[in-house]
Amino acid sequence: MTTPAPKFGPEMIVAHGITKTFVLHNQGAQRIPVFRNLDLTVNAGECVVFHGPSGAGKSTLMRALYGNYLVGEGSIRVRHQDDWVDMTRAATQDILAVRKHTMGYVSQFLRAIPRVSALDVVAEPLVALGEDEKHARTRARDILTRLRISESLWPLAPATFSGGEQQRVNIARGFIVDYPILLLDEPTASLDAENRKTVTDMINDATRRGAAIVGIFHDEDVRDQIGTRLYDIKPQEQAA
Amino acid sequence: MTNHTPLLSVQGLGKNYGPQIGCTDVSFDLWPGEVLGIVGESGSGKTTLLNCMSAQLEPSRGKVVYDTRMDGASDIYEMSESERRLLMRTDWGLVRQNPRDGLRLSVSAGANVGERLMAVGARHYGDIRTVALDWLNKVEIDQDRIDHPPATFSGGMQQRLQIARNLVTEPLLVFMDEPTGGLDVSVQARLLDLLRGLVNRLGLSVIIVTHDLAVARLLAHRLMVMKNGRVVEQGLTDQVLDDPQHAYTQLLVSSILLP
Numbered sequence: 001m002t003t004p005a006p007k008f009g010p011e012m013i014v015a016h017g018i019t020k021t022f023v024l025h026n027q028g029a030q031r032i033p034v035f036r037n038l039d040l041t042v043n044a045g046e047c048v049v050f051h052g053p054s055g056a057g058k059s060t061l062m063r064a065l066y067g068n069y070l071v072g073e074g075s076i077r078v079r080h081q082d083d084w085v086d087m088t089r090a091a092t093q094d095i096l097a098v099r100k101h102t103m104g105y106v107s108q109f110l111r112a113i114p115r116v117s118a119l120d121v122v123a124e125p126l127v128a129l130g131e132d133e134k135h136a137r138t139r140a141r142d143i144l145t146r147l148r149i150s151e152s153l154w155p156l157a158p159a160t161f162s163g164g165e166q167q168r169v170n171i172a173r174g175f176i177v178d179y180p181i182l183l184l185d186e187p188t189a190s191l192d193a194e195n196r197k198t199v200t201d202m203i204n205d206a207t208r209r210g211a212a213i214v215g216i217f218h219d220e221d222v223r224d225q226i227g228t229r230l231y232d233i234k235p236q237e238q239a240a
Numbered sequence: 241m242t243n244h245t246p247l248l249s250v251q252g253l254g255k256n257y258g259p260q261i262g263c264t265d266v267s268f269d270l271w272p273g274e275v276l277g278i279v280g281e282s283g284s285g286k287t288t289l290l291n292c293m294s295a296q297l298e299p300s301r302g303k304v305v306y307d308t309r310m311d312g313a314s315d316i317y318e319m320s321e322s323e324r325r326l327l328m329r330t331d332w333g334l335v336r337q338n339p340r341d342g343l344r345l346s347v348s349a350g351a352n353v354g355e356r357l358m359a360v361g362a363r364h365y366g367d368i369r370t371v372a373l374d375w376l377n378k379v380e381i382d383q384d385r386i387d388h389p390p391a392t393f394s395g396g397m398q399q400r401l402q403i404a405r406n407l408v409t410e411p412l413l414v415f416m417d418e419p420t421g422g423l424d425v426s427v428q429a430r431l432l433d434l435l436r437g438l439v440n441r442l443g444l445s446v447i448i449v450t451h452d453l454a455v456a457r458l459l460a461h462r463l464m465v466m467k468n469g470r471v472v473e474q475g476l477t478d479q480v481l482d483d484p485q486h487a488y489t490q491l492l493v494s495s496i497l498l499p
Contacts, residue, residue, distance in 0.1 A: 022483075023485075024490065025486070025487030025490050026487060026490055026491055026494070063482070063483075067476060068476075068483065069479065069482065070479060070485065092274075092461060092462045092475065092476045093274065095476055096461055096476070113433075113436075113458065114429035114432065115429050115430060115432075116433060127440075
C-alpha cells in the first residue's frame with residue numbers, strides 16, 4: 001500500500017475543494033460539519049480506500065460522489081463516456097445517466113423492492129442498459145452462483161433474506177455491469193471468510209480490468225488485499 | 241449534455257381559488273421517459289397543480305407547454321377544445337385516485353379498455369378484444385373477467401383496470417393522482433411492481449402525485465416537494481429523501497414510520 005503506484009489509467013473522479021455541513025432545521029438549525037475543502041482524484045485501475053474513524057464522514061463523502069448527498073462547496077467531476085459531469089450541479093437526468101452507465105454503487109444495505117425476485121434485482125441494471133432480459137438473467141445467475149446464493153432463493157424477493165444474503169445480492173447487483181467507476185460502502189461487513197474472499201477477488205478483478213474503485217472497508221485484511229492507496233479522512237470538530 | 245426538448249414545460253403556473261392560493265410559481269421541465277413525483281401533505285396544492293397541468297382545471301396564470309407530435313411545443317390552454325380533447329385521448333393518460341372516477345362501472349372490463357382504443361380509431365371488434373385481453377393479462381386481471389363490469393371488482397382490481405384503460409392507447413405522458421391510495425399494503429406492493437415494470441418497459445413519462453414517500457422513492461426519478469401551494473425543494477429523488485435541504489422536507493422525511 002504505497003503511493004504512488006506505477007501505471008494507472010486516466011483520471012476518472014476529480015473532486016476539488018468539497019465541503020459538507022448538515023443543517024438540521026428542526027433541531028434549532030444545528031450545524032454538523034462533516035468535511036471541509038477536500039481534494040480527491042481517483043484514476044482508472046486504482047482502488048482508493050477511505051480511512052478514518054467512525055463518524056469521520058467516509059460514507060458521506062462516498063454518497064456525495066454518487067450525487068446522493070449535496071455538498072456546500074466545491075466540484076466533483078466524473079468522467080462519463082467522452083465527457084465530464086460535475087455531480088454537484090448536473091441536471092437530474094445527467095446524474096442518472098452517469099449512474100446507469102458509468103458509476104456503480106454498492107450501499108451498506110440492500111433496499112429491497114417489494115415482490116421483485118433476487119434474480120431480477122440483480123439483472124435490473126443490465127436490463128436498464130438495454131441488454132436482452134434472457135442474457136441479463138444468465139449473467140445474474142452466474143454472479144449469484146459465484147457469491148454462493150442458493151438457487152432456491154433466486155425466485156424470491158430478498159426482503160426476507162439474512163443480512164449476509166442481502167448484502168451478497170447487493171454486491172451482485174453492483175458487479176453485473178462492468179462500470180468504469182465503482183463505489184463500495186463496506187460490502188464485506190457481514191460476510192463470512194469464504195464469501196469475503198470471493199468479494200475481494202471480484203474487486204481485484206475489477207481493478208485489473210481498469211475500473212476506478214473507491215471503497216470503505218473496516219477489515220484491515222481486506223484493505224491490504226485490494227487497496228492501492230489509503231485516503232485519510234479526519235473528523236471535523238463539532239460547531240459549538 | 242442532454243439535447244432533446246422537454247415533453248412538458250410548466251412555466252410560472254398558478255391557480256387561485258378566490259383569495260386563496262391553490263398553487264403558485266411552479267416551473268419545471270419534464271423529459272421523455274422521466275418520472276416526476278410530487279409530494280407534500282394534504283392541502284399543499286399538489287392535486288390542484290396536477291389538475292392544472294393535465295388540462296382539467298384552467299390555471300389563473302402561467303403556461304403548460306406540451307411537445308405535440310404534429311405541431312411541436314404548444315400551450316395546451318391556447319389549443320381549441322377539440323385539439324385538447326384529442327391530446328387527452330391519444331398522448332395522455334390520467335389515472336385517478338379513485339378508480340370509480342376513471343372507469344365506467346356499468347360496462348364490461350373489456351369495454352372499458354376497448355373504448356379508449358375505439359376513441360383513437362380502432363374499429364375491428366376481434367382486434368380490440370385481443371388487445372383488451374392482452375392488457376388484462378399485463379395488469380394481472382384474470383381474462384375470464386373480461387365481460388364482467390368493474391363494479392364487481394375489488395378496489396385493487398379496479399385500479400389495475402384503470403391503468404390498463406389508460407395505457408392501452410400507448411400514451412406518452414401519464415398523470416397519476418395517488419394511484420396507490422386507499423389500497424391494502426400487499427395490493428399496493430403489487431400495483432407498484434406493475435407500474436415500475438410498465439414505466440421501464442414502455443419508456444413512459446409520468447407525473448405522479450403521492451403523499452407516500454416510499455412510493456415516490458420506488459417510482460420517481462425526480463421529486464418536487466410542495467408546501468402551501470409552492471415548490472419548496474426539488475431534485476433527484478434519493479438526494480431529496482436522503483439529504484433534504486428544506487426544513488419542511490426534513491420534517492416530512494423524519495416523520496416516516498418504519499414498520
